[in-house]
């Protein structure tokens with residue numbers, strides 16, 4: 001069962017939502033910060049090292065992005081209940097203009113301002129405004145008793 005958008009707001013699953021963000025099943029997430037990755041990452045069997053980034057400069061809140069890969073942080077604070085799991089998808093309008101958001105699973109108990117990959121695949125680039133809605137988070141209940149909640153490296157990020 002997926003939760004309705006207004007229920008996600010009332011339960012405090014998504015805090016600080018943008019105008020028109022509430023959807024029948026889920027809540028849109030908006031663009032906070034954009035970075036270019038400035039070094040390689042390392043993903044090992046145990047260890048990992050997430051690369052640093054450099055902020056992209058924007059003029060009057062509008063960022064001119066050339067084709068390539070960027071890392072974005074969402075504006076909203078997301079707090080996934082212990083009995084739920086979130087899935088994040090790119091907004092269709094973004095896809096229609098040649099942008100794509102690499103966005104994954106949000107674990108039970110996670111709280112923070114999450115990050116995603118923004119891929120600008122349109123060879124002509126993309127103009128995007130800070131605060132624009134770029135993704136939709138949908139949240140489903142996990143069946144059965146669940147005492148295992150997220151306690152990884154990204155707990156509390158971006159707050």
Ligand SMILES: O=c1ccn([C@H]2C[C@H](O)[C@@H](COP(=O)(O)OP(=O)(O)OP(=O)(O)O)O2)c(=O)[nH]1
Pocket residue numbers: 088102103104105106107108110113114115116150151152153154
């Ligand atoms: O697109 C996404 C997907 C998830 N998250 C948040 C919520 C999630 O609970 C947390 C960790 O995600 P995941 O478990 O996929 O990452 P990991 O690399 O396995 O992290 P860890 O090693 O901390 O378990 O990051 C995001 O910010 N963006």
